Amino acid sequence: MKLAQVQITNFRNISTACLDLSPSLSVIRGHNGSGKSSLLEAIYYLGFGRSFRTSKHESVIKDDQSSFSVFARCNTETDQHIKVGLSRSRINEVTCNINGEHSNRLADLVSLVPVQLFTPQSTDLLVGTPSERRRFIDWGLFHVEHSFRLHARSYLSLLKQRNALLKQGQDITKPEHTFWSEQLISAAEVIDACRRQYIENILPYFKSIMAQFLPEFSVEIAYHRGWEKQLTFMEALAKKRDYDYKVGYTSVGPHKADLRLKVNNVSAQEMLSRGQLRMTVAALQLAQTQLFADQTQRQSIFLLDDIGAELDSIRREKFLTRLLETNTQVVVTAIVDEQIDFVENYNDKKMFHVEHGIVKEESN
Numbered sequence: 001m002k003l004a005q006v007q008i009t010n011f012r013n014i015s016t017a018c019l020d021l022s023p024s025l026s027v028i029r030g031h032n033g034s035g036k037s038s039l040l041e042a043i044y045y046l047g048f049g050r051s052f053r054t055s056k057h058e059s060v061i062k063d064d065q066s067s068f069s070v071f072a073r074c075n076t077e078t079d080q081h082i083k084v085g086l087s088r089s090r091i092n093e094v095t096c097n098i099n100g101e102h103s104n105r106l107a108d109l110v111s112l113v114p115v116q117l118f119t120p121q122s123t124d125l126l127v128g129t130p131s132e133r134r135r136f137i138d139w140g141l142f143h144v145e146h147s148f149r150l151h152a153r154s155y156l157s158l159l160k161q162r163n164a165l166l167k168q169g170q171d172i173t174k175p176e177h178t179f180w181s182e183q184l185i186s187a188a189e190v191i192d193a194c195r196r197q198y199i200e201n202i203l204p205y206f207k208s209i210m211a212q213f214l215p216e217f218s219v220e221i222a223y224h225r226g227w228e229k230q231l232t233f234m235e236a237l238a239k240k241r242d243y244d245y246k247v248g249y250t251s252v253g254p255h256k257a258d259l260r261l262k263v264n265n266v267s268a269q270e271m272l273s274r275g276q277l278r279m280t281v282a283a284l285q286l287a288q289t290q291l292f293a294d295q296t297q298r299q300s301i302f303l304l305d306d307i308g309a310e311l312d313s314i315r316r317e318k319f320l321t322r323l324l325e326t327n328t329q330v331v332v333t334a335i336v337d338e339q340i341d342f343v344e345n346y347n348d349k350k351m352f353h354v355e356h357g358i359v360k361e362e363s364n
């Protein structure tokens with residue numbers, strides 16, 4: 001998928017903006033507070049239905065306006081042209097639009113627009129909570145495995161039901177609870193199998209990129225599924241039942257899964273500098289981009305916010321060059337020109353400048 005044109009209305013400090021993006025590299029330059037990240041944030045809404053900076057949708061609506069909208073004309077890998085859009089109001093109404101048809105199902109929209117994001121906060125993937133790492137794996141599965149999507153949705157709703165019963169102190173071993181308990185277990189097993197396979201698939205890509213990005217380190221990823229290794233999920237639930245009643249929630253399961261990343265046999269976050277952590281996250285995301293392209297023959301859209309932050313010029317160039325080699329559409333922001341000097345050498349790029357929320361395309 002490539003975004004040919006993006007139209008943004010009433011999004012943060014942007015009243016209206018229309019960007020004819022390059023299918024390869026688009027660079028957005030501007031001073032602090034000019035609106036660069038807001039442009040990426042608006043595109044991100046098409047891929048996730050939410051912001052990467054706030055959970056409050058109303059925060060992104062331009063002051064004094066009642067709603068924002070983002071529309072895009074897209075070209076697919078099979079040369080189809082589709083139009084997608086999303087708007088959200090202050091009273092939290094969301095409207096998705098696919099080829100002129102309205103829908104309230106965000107999943108239909110976001111499954112069409114595979115967006116990835118790299119920001120100065122992306123090191124949270126390594127140093128943040130396990131939920132960041134689960135989200136990383138699940139992005140890859142959401143866009144590839146339809147069965148994963150269904151099982152993940154059903155697991156979450158069954159888990160909610162189980163937690164409510166635990167909280168009320170109800171006996172969940174009663175026969176009337178057998179059916180949904182079995183469903184919970186079977187969904188958990190599918191999620192676990194999908195995630196395990198995903199890690200196996202991504203590992204060779206990741207190792208090969210790391211050999212180029214940080215050749216001085218050897219890396220390993222260990223996947224923890226969220227319950228004891230030697231037990232089935234049913235056994236793990238039974239073992240933890242008393243504890244779960246006490247705390248009022250389910251303490252084991254795929255919602256507790258995690259990834260641990262080791263470099264030279266030490267936890268990555270203990271061993272690596274901030275710049276090296278960023279580069280490791282870049283390698284993970286690049287691996288995800290390549291795996292996605294190989295598995296689906298589709299390309300993702302990669303948003304790279306503030307490329308200058310904590311990456312030296314050699315690493316910036318390596319990362320961007322590898323991304324563009326995978327035929328990924330990249331939109332990158334930078335504050336000062338020196339951070340992106342090297343893009344001089346790239347063909348097919350488009351340059352934009354943003355000031356006080358007004359975007360202008362510049363000649364190359």
Ligand SMILES: Nc1ncnc2c1ncn2[C@@H]1O[C@H](COP(=O)(O)OP(=O)(O)OP(=O)(O)O)[C@@H](O)[C@H]1O
Pocket residue numbers: 011012013014030031032033034035036037038039058059060061062063335
């Ligand atoms: N809801 C809103 N309505 C109007 N303006 C807003 C709203 N939310 C944020 N802003 C303003 O929008 C501007 C753009 O912010 P943005 O984060 O996109 O800038 P940026 O160019 O990425 O800056 P930096 O380089 O500092 O990261 C800021 O001046 C901010 O104060």
